[in-house]
Amino acid sequence: MRRPIMTSAAFLSQPSAPATKNDARVAQDLLDTLTAHANECVGMAANMIGISKQVIVFDDNGTARAMFNPRITAQSEPYETREGCLSLVGERGTTRYRRITVSFDDPAFRRRTENFEGWTAQIIQHEIDHCNGIVI
Numbered sequence: 218m219r220r221p222i223m224t225s226a227a228f229l230s231q232p233s234a235p236a237t238k239n240d241a242r243v244a245q246d247l248l249d250t251l252t253a254h255a256n257e258c259v260g261m262a263a264n265m266i267g268i269s270k271q272v273i274v275f276d277d278n279g280t281a282r283a284m285f286n287p288r289i290t291a292q293s294e295p296y297e298t299r300e301g302c303l304s305l306v307g308e309r310g311t312t313r314y315r316r317i318t319v320s321f322d323d324p325a326f327r328r329r330t331e332n333f334e335g336w337t338a339q340i341i342q343h344e345i346d347h348c349n350g351i352v353i
Contacts, residue, residue: 219253220246220266224304229264232350236263236270236285238326244283247274251281258303260340262347265304273344277337284321287345290330291318300343300353311353313339 223229236243243263251261251274260275271286294315299308317338320330333341346353 218246219249222250222254222303223265223267226305226352228267228269229304229347230350230352231264231269233262233264233269233271233348236272236322240268240270240272240285241324243268243270243272244274244285244324247272248281248283251276254303260344261303262344264347271348273341273348275337275340275344277333283324284319284341285324285326287319287321287341287348289317289342289345290320292316298339300339302343302353305352309353313342317342319345 246266247261247263250266251258263270263272273287274281274283292314295312298313299310301308316334318332319341323329343353
């Protein structure tokens with residue numbers, strides 16, 4: 218189900234709780250909401266729809282994917298960039314990494330580890346920041 222976008226910086230700045238198997242529906246709501254905003258958004262975290270759980274969705278080279286409880290375990294090649302956010306007005310500067318390794322639970326709640334680079338890595342970093350209460 219498409220959900221309204223949370224714009225409260227106070228809410229968004231709170232770290233999210235770990236997701237459980239009971240939060241599977243959150244990922245579908247995020248995917249539906251991401252699809253509805255595809256012309257202006259490439260990733261979302263659950264707190265962006267008012268749910269304080271560690272769930273993200275993102276465009277992975279044309280395929281929408283969901284991750285539960287994502288953690289960056291390695292990163293390399295830092296660079297400076299500016300990012301916007303569907304939940305906030307304007308852009309902000311931040312440091313990102315061209316290559317990252319992420320440990321996460323997949324939709325079946327099997328623990329996975331994958332490497333990402335470039336634009337996809339940047340999207341994932343932004344959404345993990347949301348899970349950690351970092352407002353970018």
